[in-house]
Amino acid sequence: MELRAAPPKDRVVDTLSGGGSAFGKYQAFFVGRPGIAAFLRYEFATSLAGGFPGALGYALRKALYPGLFGRVGRGVHFGRNVILRCPPRVHLGADVVIDDNCTLDARGAAQEGGLSIGDGTLLARDVIAVVKQNHLHIGKGGSIGSQTTLSAVSGIRIGDHAIIAGQCYIGGGRYRTDPDAGPMVLQGLETRGEVVIGDDVWIGAGARILDGARIGDGAIIAAGAVVTGDVPAFEVHGGVPARRISSRKPGAEEGN
Numbered sequence: 001m002e003l004r005a006a007p008p009k010d011r012v013v014d015t016l017s018g019g020g021s022a023f024g025k026y027q028a029f030f031v032g033r034p035g036i037a038a039f040l041r042y043e044f045a046t047s048l049a050g051g052f053p054g055a056l057g058y059a060l061r062k063a064l065y066p067g068l069f070g071r072v073g074r075g076v077h078f079g080r081n082v083i084l085r086c087p088p089r090v091h092l093g094a095d096v097v098i099d100d101n102c103t104l105d106a107r108g109a110a111q112e113g114g115l116s117i118g119d120g121t122l123l124a125r126d127v128i129a130v131v132k133q134n135h136l137h138i139g140k141g142g143s144i145g146s147q148t149t150l151s152a153v154s155g156i157r158i159g160d161h162a163i164i165a166g167q168c169y170i171g172g173g174r175y176r177t178d179p180d181a182g183p184m185v186l187q188g189l190e191t192r193g194e195v196v197i198g199d200d201v202w203i204g205a206g207a208r209i210l211d212g213a214r215i216g217d218g219a220i221i222a223a224g225a226v227v228t229g230d231v232p233a234f235e236v237h238g239g240v241p242a243r244r245i246s247s248r249k250p251g252a253e254e255g256n
Helices: 012-017 022-031 036-049 054-064
Strands: 083-085 090-092 102-106 116-117 129-130 134-137 149-152 156-160 167-172 189-191 195-197 208-210 235-238 243-247
Touching: 022 036, 022 083, 036 054, 054 235, 116 129, 129 134, 134 149, 156 167, 167 195, 195 208
Parallel strands: 083 102, 090 116, 102 129, 116 134, 129 149, 134 156, 149 167, 156 195, 167 208
Antiparallel strands: 235 243
16 A cells, blocks of 8 residues: 655644744644633633542533533533543534543544544543544444544544454554654654544454554454554454454355
8 A cells, every 4th residue: 555645744842832822822722612702611611520520520521511512412421531622623422421531632633523423432441532634433332442542644434333442553644764854753744544444343452553454344353463454344354464364254264
């Protein structure tokens, strides 16, 4: 798969230390919506309810948080200490569960709804979902395991009823490495394209699904695997780099 240049990388240090007022930078980085009313709503909700313990904290978040987002369905649940960046660009379906210490960061989303989570999907504790560029769409009825990172550079699209175990990494790009072009961190990114994960996929603990990977419906990725290319539907892949182990299709031969 051919590498292509990604849009210029948005460096957080440059964004926060560049020109403009501190208030304006705070609004752009965290609130995601201009105006004093949006700022006050964000500050009130996150400061009062964000870390508040017990049933009262849960009730406060349920009442105050939906107004921060671009769109929220009924019955959404928010745990403690959820980090929100640019929530107006986030769409949450009905009955979504965001557990404690998760991060929803849509600052790099190209448009409202650039980070979306479908009905009935769970983000377990400590999940990081960040749109650095493009989009991150998670389907309905799925589960994202604890300490998994979803980092969209060229885009991530996850289908319905996907099971992603804990401590996985999905997305990202790769730095250019020309030795004559200065520090690698300043050279920008290259990418193999959007990550696409189909419906009813199971990804085992600690797997790495890198930019450009495409995983077909019903596939299984073994724990610790590194996927860099295509995985056909209903196949089981594992290893570094991931290779075919078997197939879930009735009557399919085992191995390669």
